[in-house]
Amino acid sequence: MIIVSEKAKERILELKKEEGRAEDENIRVSVKGGGCSGLMYDLGFDGTTVDSDHIFEDKGVKIIVDRKSLLYLAGTTLEFSDGLNGKGFQFVNPNASRTCGCGESFSV
Numbered sequence: 251m252i253i254v255s256e257k258a259k260e261r262i263l264e265l266k267k268e269e270g271r272a273e274d275e276n277i278r279v280s281v282k283g284g285g286c287s288g289l290m291y292d293l294g295f296d297g298t299t300v301d302s303d304h305i306f307e308d309k310g311v312k313i314i315v316d317r318k319s320l321l322y323l324a325g326t327t328l329e330f331s332d333g334l335n336g337k338g339f340q341f342v343n344p345n346a347s348r349t350c351g352c353g354e355s356f357s358v
Contacts, residue, residue, distance in 0.1 A: 251306050251308070251324065251325065252291060252306050252313050252315065252323060252326050252327070252328060253308050253325075253326070253327040253328070254308040254309050254311045254313070254327075254328050255327060255328065255329045255330065256309065257329065257330040257331075257332075258311075258328045258330040259269075259309045259310065259311050260330070261279060261330040261332075261339070262307065262311055263311075265295075266295070269295070271295050272297060274297050275295045275296065276295070276296060276297070276305070276312040276313065276314050277293065277294070277295065277296075277311060277312070277313045277314065277328075278292075278293070278294055278295070278296035278313075278314040278315070278323055279291065279292070279293050279314070279319065279326075279328070280290060280292045280315065280316055280317055280319040281312055281318070281319040281322040281323065284306060289322065290339050291308040293328075293339055296314055299314055300316075302316065302317045303315065303316055303317070304316075304317065304320050311347075322343070322345055323341075323343065323345070324345065325343075325344045325345065326341050326342065326343045326344070326345070327341070327342040328340075328341060329341070329342055
């Protein structure tokens with residue numbers, strides 16, 4: 251399960267409207283190799299799914315996660331920050347043993 255903070259939900263809905271996304275497009279979260287810690291998060295809108303995808307819903311936001319990424323993302327909270335220390339989506343991942351300074355990559 252992936253948890254969506256209230257601020258992240260609001261920003262996702264704003265982006266969906268700003269970008270003219272279709273109602274059936276949801277958020278896809280995945281993990282890919284790369285970054286200074288070895289693994290990177292990937293976040294975007296997606297209107298398609300495959301049989302092996304897992305779909306979670308929190309606060310009315312549907313999140314699609316592929317089977318491989320689910321192993322790394324279970325229990326993660328998707329946050330959004332618009333403060334002075336940076337603006338953007340952040341992942342609070344209890345499975346990460348190490349993260350880089352920018353928070354965009356991690357290792358387990």
